Amino acid sequence: MEINILLVDDESDFVETMVKRFGIRKMPIDSAKSGQEALAALAAKDYDVIILDVRMPGMDGLEVLKLIRERAPLTEVIMLTGHASLEAGMQGMNLGAYDYVLKPADFDDLLDKVRKAFERKQLNVKARKQGA
Amino acid sequence: MLESSGYTKLRVKMILTTLAFSLIPLFILGYTIYRQFEISHTSKILQNLNHITENKRRTLDLFMNERISQLTAIAYTHKLSYFLEPETFERVFTLLQARSKYYIDLGIIDQNGDHVVYTGPYQNIRTANYKNEEWFHQVQAKGIYISDVFLGRRNYPHFIIAVMRRDGDKSWILRATIDSDIFDSLVQSDQLGAGGDAFLINAENVLQSKPRFGPKLLGKMDLGAVPRFPGVRSEMIVMDGKKYLFGLAWLENKNWLLAIRDDPTEELMPLTHTRYWVWGILAGGLLLITAGTVLTSTTIIGQLVRSEREKASLNASLTQSSKMASLGKMAAGVAHEVNNPLAIIKEKAGWMRDLLTEEDIKASPNFKEFEDAITKIEYHVTRAKDVTHRLLGFARRMDPIQEDININEVLSQTVTFLENEARYRAIEISTSFEKNLPFVASDSAQLQQVFLNIIDNAIDAIGKDGSIRIRTRATHDPEEVVITIADTGPGISKEKLDKIFDPFFTTKKVGEGTGLGLTISFSIIQKLGGRINVESQEGQGATFIINLPLRKA
Numbered sequence: 001m002e003i004n005i006l007l008v009d010d011e012s013d014f015v016e017t018m019v020k021r022f023g024i025r026k027m028p029i030d031s032a033k034s035g036q037e038a039l040a041a042l043a044a045k046d047y048d049v050i051i052l053d054v055r056m057p058g059m060d061g062l063e064v065l066k067l068i069r070e071r072a073p074l075t076e077v078i079m080l081t082g083h084a085s086l087e088a089g090m091q092g093m094n095l096g097a098y099d100y101v102l103k104p105a106d107f108d109d110l111l112d113k114v115r116k117a118f119e120r121k122q123l124n125v126k127a128r129k130q131g132a
Numbered sequence: 133m134l135e136s137s138g139y140t141k142l143r144v145k146m147i148l149t150t151l152a153f154s155l156i157p158l159f160i161l162g163y164t165i166y167r168q169f170e171i172s173h174t175s176k177i178l179q180n181l182n183h184i185t186e187n188k189r190r191t192l193d194l195f196m197n198e199r200i201s202q203l204t205a206i207a208y209t210h211k212l213s214y215f216l217e218p219e220t221f222e223r224v225f226t227l228l229q230a231r232s233k234y235y236i237d238l239g240i241i242d243q244n245g246d247h248v249v250y251t252g253p254y255q256n257i258r259t260a261n262y263k264n265e266e267w268f269h270q271v272q273a274k275g276i277y278i279s280d281v282f283l284g285r286r287n288y289p290h291f292i293i294a295v296m297r298r299d300g301d302k303s304w305i306l307r308a309t310i311d312s313d314i315f316d317s318l319v320q321s322d323q324l325g326a327g328g329d330a331f332l333i334n335a336e337n338v339l340q341s342k343p344r345f346g347p348k349l350l351g352k353m354d355l356g357a358v359p360r361f362p363g364v365r366s367e368m369i370v371m372d373g374k375k376y377l378f379g380l381a382w383l384e385n386k387n388w389l390l391a392i393r394d395d396p397t398e399e400l401m402p403l404t405h406t407r408y409w410v411w412g413i414l415a416g417g418l419l420l421i422t423a424g425t426v427l428t429s430t431t432i433i434g435q436l437v438r439s440e441r442e443k444a445s446l447n448a449s450l451t452q453s454s455k456m457a458s459l460g461k462m463a464a465g466v467a468h469e470v471n472n473p474l475a476i477i478k479e480k481a482g483w484m485r486d487l488l489t490e491e492d493i494k495a496s497p498n499f500k501e502f503e504d505a506i507t508k509i510e511y512h513v514t515r516a517k518d519v520t521h522r523l524l525g526f527a528r529r530m531d532p533i534q535e536d537i538n539i540n541e542v543l544s545q546t547v548t549f550l551e552n553e554a555r556y557r558a559i560e561i562s563t564s565f566e567k568n569l570p571f572v573a574s575d576s577a578q579l580q581q582v583f584l585n586i587i588d589n590a591i592d593a594i595g596k597d598g599s600i601r602i603r604t605r606a607t608h609d610p611e612e613v614v615i616t617i618a619d620t621g622p623g624i625s626k627e628k629l630d631k632i633f634d635p636f637f638t639t640k641k642v643g644e645g646t647g648l649g650l651t652i653s654f655s656i657i658q659k660l661g662g663r664i665n666v667e668s669q670e671g672q673g674a675t676f677i678i679n680l681p682l683r684k685a
Contacts, residue, residue: 012471017479024486055468104475104517107482 003118004045008064009080010040011055018051018072021107032107035059039067047075049117051110052097054088062091069096074124076117080105143433150425158417166409166410170403177377182364184321185379185392188330189364196385199310200276202228207297207306212340215240215249225251228308236290236309241268252309255284257624271296271305274666278386278408281312281340281350284666288348289313291340294454312349319390340388351370355380358389384681449497459651461637474513474520481509522648532639536571537579539604539613539680546583547602554591560599561587569604573683574614582664585649586617586676592673593621611682612662624668632666 006020007029008061009015015031022029030045032038035058038050054061065077079092079100089100098117101110206224215221225238238254245263262268271277271294286309295308319330319341326596332340333353342349355369355378364381377399378394397404485506486491493502547561554561590600598620605614624632631637633654638647657664661681670672 011476013476014472014479016340017483021483021486023481101522104478104513105472107479 002112003027004048006038006041006047006050006059007031007116008035008050008056010034011053015121025111027052035061035064035067037063039071042068042072042075046072048121049098049114050075050077051080051114052077054079054092062088062095063093065095065097074121074128076121078110078113078117139433139437142436143429146429146432147425150429152528152654153420154425155420156420158414158421162410162414165404169406173400173403173406178366178395181366181377181379181392182395184324185364185366185381185390187395188319188321188392189381189383189390190389190610192315192388193384195314195318196293196383196574200278200295200385202231203293203295203306203308204276207295212240212248212297212299212302212304218249218251221249223373228479234314235287236286236311238306238308241294241305241307243272248304254591257285259603260285267292267294268305272303280334280338283350284442292616296435317566320344323393324392325398327398329392330391332383332390335387336387340626353391354589354680355389355391360387399471400553432631463635467523471518474516478513478517481513485510513620522652535573535576537576538569538573539572539615542566542576542579543583543602544588546580549584550591552585553601557595558597559589559591559594561602564604565603566605569601569613570606570611570682572658572678572680578660579680582653582656582678583615583617586651589649590617590621590674594619595621607679612679613682615680616675617678618673620673623670624666625670625673629666629668633664646670 002006005027007015008031009018010033012033015033019029019031028040030047031051032041034056038052041047042044052065052068052131053060056064061079063080065079068077070073077092077096079089081088081092081100081102089097089102092100097122101113107120153455162445206228215224221238221240225235228235228238231566237250237254237681239250239252239257240248241262242248244266245261245265247258247260247262250258254262267279275296277292277294280293281289281291283289289312290309292307292309294305296303296305300543315332319332320329329344329346330341331343331353333355334340336354337354339349339351339353343353347353352373360382361546362382364379366377366379368375369378370376375396377394377396379394381390382388383390440627457648478483484502488506489505494498496502533658543565547563551561587600587602594600600620603618606612607614628637628639633650635651636647637651654664657678657680662681665677666674667677
């Protein structure tokens with residue numbers, strides 16, 4: 001099953017490499033370089049998992065997270081942080097993020113978390129359908 | 133903190149100021165009271181003395197006046213011929229003696245100086261002629277004469293009073309001899325104290341009455357030249373090197389000076405007593421105030437030293453805390469900035485590794501070299517990441533969890549981690565744990581990290597052969613658990629002691645330590661509400677002391 005993934009990070013070198021690495025694993029992902037871009041992308045397409053950098057110029061990762069939770073409550077978010085940092089990660093969790101990963105992250109670790117987040121999303125979707 | 137000499141100076145200043153402010157009023161008060169008492173007492177003594185002197189003088193003057201008027205009355209009531217009858221004259225004398233037994237004899241002398249009639253015990257002077265005597269001329273000239281006391285023909289101290297009666301162109305003299313003992317009884321009285329005295333002297337300082345002390349009657353009593361003055365006067369006169377207080381008064385009818393002497397030592401006894409009392413009270417007050425001042429200043433200085441010391445240690449720990457806080461911020465910033473490029477490097481290396489699976493690259497002769505290089509890049513990125521993550525760990529603000537921990541258990545668990553390493557280096561780790569140590573509400577994982585850091589450092593410091601002693605004990609007030617970890621290593625120099633908790637301060641070789649272990653330990657212990665201290669002297673090992681409150685305040 002294909003997972004719709006969006007990576008949000010302002011470091012273009014990082015984004016570029018990640019896109020390639022996911023791509024080679026047959027998991028095409030979209031990318032956004034800022035919070036605004038991410039929200040625009042979210043409006044156009046329904047994402048399963050969003051990998052969101054905490055510290056970005058302009059809109060802060062935590063702010064974007066809040067808006068994502070409002071607009072697409074079923075989309076799971078994994079916080080990516082190089083910041084001082086369990087704190088921001090924990091804050092993200094409190095705001096409803098699925099998990100957090102400290103930069104520099106282990107790619108396999110991140111991949112694992114993305115899969116688990118997708119599983120949870122599917123469970124949530126199922127639960128909502130049954131509830132409805 | 134002040135130097136100890138500064139405290140000594142402060143203390144001396146305090147003592148002196150307090151003493152000055154309390155002793156000066158005390159002495160002024162003491163002196164004033166004494167002085168006032170002295171003035172009032174002295175004036176009372178003088179008043180008393182003047183009063184006695186005045187009374188005595190009146191008595192003496194009265195006595196003299198009475199004698200003179202008696203004799204004058206007798207002389208003028210009858211003609212000479214009346215007295216020439218011996219029986220009549222005898223009767224007059226008897227009458228006189230009845231009034232005053234101090235009359236010794238009575239005689240009449242005619243204008244030629246011949247004793248014409250005499251009655252009294254000294255019949256041998258009956259025929260005496262007084263024509264050339266000084267007193268005879270005096271009485272002829274003045275009508276009344278009172279002599280000084282003398283022994284005379286009777287060889288008995290007496291004085292005479294002579295009254296002249298003129299009868300036409302003739303004159304005769306009625307002369308009475310009076311025992312001078314009368315003065316002794318008139319002058320002396322028990323109003324004077326044990327050392328007091330009273331006497332009469334004439335203008336030449338010859339005694340006219342018997343004093344109680346000193347020369348006999350008719351001896352010299354040298355009071356110096358006292359000019360005649362009216363009324364009563366009191367004076368301090370030095371006699372035989374001793375000061376005496378005298379009440380002085382001249383008699384009215386005779387050029388005699390009445391002197392009443394007070395013994396000042398006796399009269400001033402209450403004053404002396406008062407002086408002793410005043411000195412005693414002052415000395416007592418001095419001792420009490422001095423003791424009190426010394427005690428108070430010692431207590432205050434002690435308090436000051438203690439609070440200064442507390443302030444200094446508080447300052448030191450505040451400085452350390454703020455240093456930690458700012459360094460923490462900096463570390464977090466650096467870590468963040470380094471983490472982003474590290475993430476990119478890591479992902480790029482990962483991408484390269486991904487590409488290595490491609491067939492054509494596998495065939496490349498340098499495939500092995502590429503793989504090695506990527507592995508090394510990944511390894512060193514991980515190493516760098518460890519550093520940045522530890523920095524972030526040091527800087528992180530997360531609240532530690534609170535659980536009831538048995539410190540003894542955490543310590544023995546920590547020791548088991550390091551036992552192998554220690555054994556390998558012939559280092560003995562001995563533990564002495566207080567039984568029934570109270571539980572501490574704290575974070576066991578974080579504490580373990582601290583203990584691990586310290587014991588690990590101790591092992592590194594010792595190197596080979598030595599021992600590490602770990603001790604726990606509970607203290608009351610404040611309720612704390614104290615953990616002491618002492619090693620037999622080379623110790624820490626004084627300059628290094630100050631920096632030991634600073635980040636990136638390490639004595640280990642480059643690459644062996646990050647210099648963050650003790651920094652993290654310090655911030656962990658601080659977050660847990662405790663204190664960590666090191667005591668060490670070069671060459672004598674080092675001791676880490678950790679105080680943990682039972683509950684975080």
